[in-house]
Amino acid sequence: MVESVLELKEAGLVLDGNAGPVEILKGVTFKVGRGESVGLIGPSGSGKSSLLMLLGGLERATSGSVHALGQDLTVMDEDALARFRRSNMGIVFQSFHLIPTMTALENVAVPLELAGVRDAFDRAAAELAAMGLGTRLDHYPAQLSGGEQQRVALARAAVSRPAIFLADEPTGNLDGTTGETIMDLLFGLRDRHGATLVLVTHAPELAARCDRIVRLADGAIASDDRRAPALAGVAE
Numbered sequence: 001m002v003e004s005v006l007e008l009k010e011a012g013l014v015l016d017g018n019a020g021p022v023e024i025l026k027g028v029t030f031k032v033g034r035g036e037s038v039g040l041i042g043p044s045g046s047g048k049s050s051l052l053m054l055l056g057g058l059e060r061a062t063s064g065s066v067h068a069l070g071q072d073l074t075v076m077d078e079d080a081l082a083r084f085r086r087s088n089m090g091i092v093f094q095s096f097h098l099i100p101t102m103t104a105l106e107n108v109a110v111p112l113e114l115a116g117v118r119d120a121f122d123r124a125a126a127e128l129a130a131m132g133l134g135t136r137l138d139h140y141p142a143q144l145s146g147g148e149q150q151r152v153a154l155a156r157a158a159v160s161r162p163a164i165f166l167a168d169e170p171t172g173n174l175d176g177t178t179g180e181t182i183m184d185l186l187f188g189l190r191d192r193h194g195a196t197l198v199l200v201t202h203a204p205e206l207a208a209r210c211d212r213i214v215r216l217a218d219g220a221i222a223s224d225d226r227r228a229p230a231l232a233g234v235a236e
Contacts, residue, residue, distance in 0.1 A: 039207035090157030
């Protein structure tokens, strides 16, 4: 039996909207095994990104439970969640979220420095070199292309050698060729670290590379396919 790395049990999410409470996720039960790659697909507003946020402890479930590596995220305070993410998760967003006043090297070293790692800059330099950015260590985000910035973000996510990678539309701001390069790097990271990967995407070719494709609709899981189906029309 495959060990579950991520697990939601009847997880719900209700957020306050202008017209009152809005039910974003409706009693979602969902498991991800160690080393598995899962693509979350579905139309805009279906709850994909919100589900990813629950898995990363970036949103707190309003009902049910969320477990990662056997730990119950729903009972942790914000400091405990931050420490857990820093040690166990690499998270990549569509927007790169780099610190503009820091170089590429400094951006990647930040999580290691916060964790008190003594060779933070050496490890950051090695991770950037693995991303093909060995000559760009001292460049600031504004001096890098979009694809280069996303590679820095990937290096930052990977430098702590996390057990879990979470990615929310990682190629959404990139052209097709650059996006394909980022896809290759992302799956290469998964393989290199033996990590579990969950990603939100509208790109059929990216979802098709996953071991499993989970489709959401109206805040609930509509289908869960362990083999990539024909994905025409996925990009809604």
